[in-house]
Amino acid sequence: MTMRIPILKLKDYLLVSIQWELDDQTALQFQEDLLTKIHETSARGVVIDITSIDFIDSFIAKVLGDVIGMSRLMGAKVVITGIQPAVAITLIELGIQLDDVMTALDLEKGLEKLQQELGD
Amino acid sequence: MEIQSCVTILNEWDIVAARQLGRNVAKELGFGTVDQARITTAISELARNIYLYAGQGQLCIERLHEQSKTGLRIIALDKGPGIADIRKVMEDGFSTSGGLGAGLPGVRRLMDDFKIDSNPGEGTDIRAIKWLR
Amino acid sequence: MRNQIISHINERKSELINEWVNQVKMETDERIVNIISEDLFIQTSKEFVDLILLSLSDSNNSEYSTKLELFSEKVVRLGWPITFVVAGLRIFVHIVFQSLVKEEVIDKQLEGDYLEMLDQWMAPLSNEIIHTYASTWEKTVSLQKIALQELSAPLIPIVEHISVMPLVGTIDTERARQIMENLLEGVVRHRAEVVLIDITGVPVVDTMVAHHIIQAAEAVRLVGARCMLVGIRPEIAQTIVNLGINLNKFITTSTLRKGMERALEMTNRKIVELE
Numbered sequence: 001m002t003m004r005i006p007i008l009k010l011k012d013y014l015l016v017s018i019q020w021e022l023d024d025q026t027a028l029q030f031q032e033d034l035l036t037k038i039h040e041t042s043a044r045g046v047v048i049d050i051t052s053i054d055f056i057d058s059f060i061a062k063v064l065g066d067v068i069g070m071s072r073l074m075g076a077k078v079v080i081t082g083i084q085p086a087v088a089i090t091l092i093e094l095g096i097q098l099d100d101v102m103t104a105l106d107l108e109k110g111l112e113k114l115q116q117e118l119g120d
Numbered sequence: 121m122e123i124q125s126c127v128t129i130l131n132e133w134d135i136v137a138a139r140q141l142g143r144n145v146a147k148e149l150g151f152g153t154v155d156q157a158r159i160t161t162a163i164s165e166l167a168r169n170i171y172l173y174a175g176q177g178q179l180c181i182e183r184l185h186e187q188s189k190t191g192l193r194i195i196a197l198d199k200g201p202g203i204a205d206i207r208k209v210m211e212d213g214f215s216t217s218g219g220l221g222a223g224l225p226g227v228r229r230l231m232d233d234f235k236i237d238s239n240p241g242e243g244t245d246i247r248a249i250k251w252l253r
Numbered sequence: 254m255r256n257q258i259i260s261h262i263n264e265r266k267s268e269l270i271n272e273w274v275n276q277v278k279m280e281t282d283e284r285i286v287n288i289i290s291e292d293l294f295i296q297t298s299k300e301f302v303d304l305i306l307l308s309l310s311d312s313n314n315s316e317y318s319t320k321l322e323l324f325s326e327k328v329v330r331l332g333w334p335i336t337f338v339v340a341g342l343r344i345f346v347h348i349v350f351q352s353l354v355k356e357e358v359i360d361k362q363l364e365g366d367y368l369e370m371l372d373q374w375m376a377p378l379s380n381e382i383i384h385t386y387a388s389t390w391e392k393t394v395s396l397q398k399i400a401l402q403e404l405s406a407p408l409i410p411i412v413e414h415i416s417v418m419p420l421v422g423t424i425d426t427e428r429a430r431q432i433m434e435n436l437l438e439g440v441v442r443h444r445a446e447v448v449l450i451d452i453t454g455v456p457v458v459d460t461m462v463a464h465h466i467i468q469a470a471e472a473v474r475l476v477g478a479r480c481m482l483v484g485i486r487p488e489i490a491q492t493i494v495n496l497g498i499n500l501n502k503f504i505t506t507s508t509l510r511k512g513m514e515r516a517l518e519m520t521n522r523k524i525v526e527l528e
Binding site for chain 3: 081082083084085087088089091092093097098103104105106109110
């Protein structure tokens with residue numbers, strides 16, 4: 001029983017809002033779904049909003065980091081939005097940097113950032 | 121005074137159950153959102169270690185009430201292969217599973233107190249405490 | 254034995270007090286004696302002797318215990334150092350004993366018994382005083398801790414999208430956590446795009462402090478804002494480089510003003526003078 005995270009298309013972008021706690025299978029399934037969707041739509045940018053996520057452990061961080069790297073290989077830039085203060089602090093304390101990940105405060109700012117980056 | 125609740129870790133879903141248990145207890149004891157995230161994350165790391173390396177084990181949450189202090193203890197127990205070189209796994213960036221290698225040293229940073237006891241072939245016993253500030 | 258001592262002290266009250274005051278002055282640090290006014294000193298000493306007499310006549314008296322409490326509180330409030338008060342107690346026992354011996358009130362053979370008895374009277378008294386001191390200190394320490402937390406670090410929204418966090422004083426691990434939480438929650442609440450951390454008021458930036466600041470800046474980036482380190486004084490710049498701390502990932506400026514200009518630039522704005 002795996003829940004699937006909906007991936008929406010908006011012009012050249014894909015929008016993802018993760019609304020519930022990620023278990024390992026859902027996270028891996030999401031990785032696959034997103035890459036397939038990027039391939040199908042030739043999207044150039046992705047916004048993943050995680051406002052509702054209240055913690056990220058090293059596994060989920062790795063899945064997220066990986067999917068961002070994979071998307072980049074396929075020509076899509078990813079912005080993560082809505083990382084909660086508590087999540088940011090635990091990530092840093094865990095020692096996870098997510099160095100080359102683009103971030104923004106919320107969905108709206110995330111889209112703005114993508115537009116800037118892609119020169120739209 | 122100590123009250124203990126445990127989750128048996130057998131599959132990936134049990135990791136979610138352990139997190140849920142820890143989050144609820146942390147909330148109930150009055151931990152703030154940041155400490156709740158620290159505790160939940162630490163539990164997730166420890167439960168996943170059991171699942172990945174030992175196959176099965178137990179993750180227990182204990183409420184601690186000592187004199188003027190209140191706290192939460194995470195106990196992760198397994199009878200798996202154990203850890204040969206504890207110093208090595210406590211180094212940042214060391215990983216045998218291809219993960220980020222943040223696991224145990226990360227948990228130590230998230231919690232206030234961290235103890236690990238492990239012998240090859242006998243299993244691993246990890247105890248970590250977070251005190252309510 | 255008890256009554257003997259009581260009447261002895263009662264009869265020679267002022268004499269004993271004078272002797273006591275003189276000896277305390279001789280034995281303790283001059284600086285302490287100088288800040289304590291003579292009148293207050295003598296008056297407190299008198300009160301103390303009355304208290305001792307009361308305790309001698311009836312040690313189970315509830316009047317005695319409330320008076321003892323009040324007296325201890327008073328001494329603490331006066332701010333006399335505890336070493337001074339304890340020394341005073343010891344000297345008093347000594348003087349009373351000496352005078353008892355001198356006036357031949359007690360038998361040579363019973364000297365030891367008398368000394369022990371005096372000691373036993375003094376014990377609850379000094380215990381209560383020390384206890385009052387200790388609890389006052391504990392209270393002060395915990396109050397100061399709270400005060401310190403309150404002054405920890407406010408995040409001030411200056412203009413839209415730009416906030417400043419001025420840091421003042423020494424930063425330890427506990428405070429660093431507090432600062433990080435305030436910082437991140439403030440960034441999200443004010444929807445800040447750029448945060449300036451002003452370290453003008455941080456006296457020492459060592460590896461640990463730098464580490465905390467770097468962590469805070471990284472966390473700020475994760476929630477989707479940018480962090481700038483401002484108020485870097487020359488000596489701080491020197492220590493940072495000498496310690497080999499790498500701050501290359503950040504934008505840093507020497508003053509808050511320069512930082513402000515940069516922050517406006519980053520958010521596509523500038524300050525113009527009106528004609």
